[in-house]
Amino acid sequence: MGLFAHGLLGSALGSGWRAKPLLLGSAASSLAGxxxxxxxxxxxxxxxxxxxxxxxxxxxxxxxxxxxxxxxxxxxxxxxxxxxxxxxxxxxxxxxxxxxxxxxxxxxxxxxxxxxxxxxxxxxxxxxxxxxxxxxxxxxxxxxxxxxxxxxxxxxxxxxxxxxxxxxxxxxxxxxxxxxxxxFLPEGVRRIPVREGRVRATLFLPPGDGPFPGIIDLYGTGGGLPEYRASLLSGYGFAMLALAYYKYEDLPKEMKEFHLEYFEEALHYMLKHPKVKGPGIGLLGHSKAVDLCFAMASFLKGITVTVSINGSLANVAATLRYKDIAIPPLGTDVKRLKIDKKTGIADIIDVLDNPFEHPGHPSLIPLEKAEGHFLFIVGKDDHNWKSEFLAAEASKYLQAHGREKPQIICYPGAGHYIEPPYLPMCPASMHLLVGMPVTWGGEPRAHAAAQVDAWQQIQAFFHKHLIGEPGKRKNKL
Known part of the structure; x- marks a missing residue:
């Protein structure tokens, strides 16, 4: 999600700017009336x-x-x-x-x-x-x-x-x-708040004795501790750790700098848990969380599979540190931002710099160091950034470094927030780092179909690579 450093957009647009409220779509506008x-x-x-x-x-x-x-x-x-x-x-x-x-x-x-x-x-x-x-x-x-x-x-x-x-x-x-x-909480699933060391999370365990294949679930720049995706997935036999990393309890309040050691501590918690099946853990991330997942897979041991939902191989929004390594955030240019004068809604799809424009960009996560398998879920109409382009370039990057080609599933008409099935598409909302409403892209009917299929694809990919079950599904779209 997040693309900008604090204060950057406000200074560029001036203090007099105000978003014009508008219900998007004929259905929304007619319902409001x-x-x-x-x-x-x-x-x-x-x-x-x-x-x-x-x-x-x-x-x-x-x-x-x-x-x-x-x-x-x-x-x-x-x-x-x-x-x-x-x-x-x-x-x-x-x-x-x-x-x-x-x-x-x-x-x-x-x-x-x-x-x-x-x-x-x-x-x-x-x-x-x-x-x-x-x-x-x-x-x-x-x-x-x-x-x-x-x-x-x-x-x-x-x-x-x-x-x-x-x-x-x-x-x-x-x-x-x-x-x-x-x-949202399947029958028999146990919800366990986790406060281990610095880790702030919620663990969901399926019914039964286990052990269960483990997955760490991360969301984007909205912060807090979203649990709904993890709780639903736990009903399919996964030990799910919904992990907070900022804007929650005593965690950082702003997106300025993250330390991979925090995520390493969460990984060790899962690897050592008696109800979690080894030897490896899965990662599931959306938007900003994807580059954090890629960094975990690149620098930390014990990660078998990573699933990206509309993410980037480049570090965005905040500096990422691990030991003596510092990865700067990808640059942005607010001159490339477009604002609809009628609605006051911004389109930020072109604001990010291209991390693949020159070899060896300092913001790129060294994913060639990672072990395991990768699935890219892509909304072809994502307007947060160019997810389809970023996934294709990440695939080229991995193959150029001798790694296997990742699986990429692209959904026409799907926007940025590809969520569990039947949650309605969000066409536009306030972006916490931008400070104004932005369009997320997508067409409601196509987006809804994409969410149903992607949900099955994600489960099958984790089952295949964490359990060894033949879980490959044919994309229905």
Missing amino acids: HAGPRPRRVAFSAGSMAPPPRVRFSPAVRSLFDKPLAISVEALRPQQAVTLRASLEDEAGEVFESRAFYRADDEGRLDLSRSPALESSGGGSFSGLEPMGLLWSLAPRKPFRRLVKRDVQRPFLLEVEVLDGHGDPRSASLLAKGVHERV
């Missing part, structure tokens, strides 16, 4: 022969967030036109919404796995046969918010409303409503 009074409910008399419409989920009460959820509506009128509206609220009180237009079948039933959402001038979030569309198309009611899970021990409550007709939802009658729990 419909926030307000809830629709009235249709009353059914005691003597009515017809049962009231009802929403059904399968699984009925709760499901893991990365699993499909079947949604249907029963007891509608034959061929009745309805609007389905989904919403959930995160821990910060931010509301995310989506809606789509449907028509019941001749028996008054609506099954999202068989019934396509209809095109409409009313501003639906999606159209076509998309059984999970109500989830992957969720958009923030306020601009520049990204849906993340801060507390994996509490589920998201997904509310699905059925409104009569395809008109203005503010005046539509509420026919039925259902609530479903979307869970």
Whole structure:
């Protein structure tokens, strides 16, 4: 994620600059306009022969967030036109919404796995046969918010409303409503806070005695301790260590300088843990965290496999130190930043220098020293930086140094935040280091499909190289 030193952009743009709030996309803008009074409910008399419409989920009460959820509506009128509206609220009180237009079948039933959402001038979030569309198309009611899970021990409550007709939802009658729990902590997975030496992390252990293949999970410049990816992956048999490295408890507050010894301590914790299967550990990183993972693989022993999600082989944003080695951050040029005058959203894709422009760039991580296997997950429409180019150049770099060609999977239409399945794409949000909203790229439908496939590819790659199981999957996209 992060590209800039503090203060660099502010001085370049001046103190008078203000971002102009804008809900991105037709779905987001139309939903924002419909926030307000809830629709009235249709009353059914005691003597009515017809049962009231009802929403059904399968699984009925709760499901893991990365699993499909079947949604249907029963007891509608034959061929009745309805609007389905989904919403959930995160821990910060931010509301995310989506809606789509449907028509019941001749028996008054609506099954999202068989019934396509209809095109409409009313501003639906999606159209076509998309059984999970109500989830992957969720958009923030306020601009520049990204849906993340801060507390994996509490589920998201997904509310699905059925409104009569395809008109203005503010005046539509509420026919039925259902609530479903979307869970991030799989059944039987143990969540263990880790405060060992300097290490600040959370360990997730699958059910059973183990030992389990171990993976260290790192996120980008948002800081803190995101746990949701690690908790979900633990449900597939991995011992997952979600590792914080800044903006958390007594860790560094700013992204200025990192010491690899901290990450080495976390690696040793995993290698020595009785529930973690040796002899090697896997690394999973996104954005800024990828160059930290590459540095760990290059300088530290005991790493078998590394997975990069939209990352860079060059060190970015902060100086990285290990013993007497110092790797400077890759240079940037704010003159290459583009700002949309209508929205106030910045495009930072060209701001970073090209680390492969000249041989021996000082910011490059010496990945030729690493042992193990590499998978690059790439969003071809990533606007944080040129992920496809960076992955291709990293592959050339490794092969030029006599290393095997890494696996690269590119997803057309996918943006920067390739997350676990069914988390909605974030088109733009505030960049902590830039100090303004930036576009992350991506097209919602393609991005959603990429997340489903990438999730399977990541698991298969780790299973293959940490356990030895034949886990190679054919890319479906």
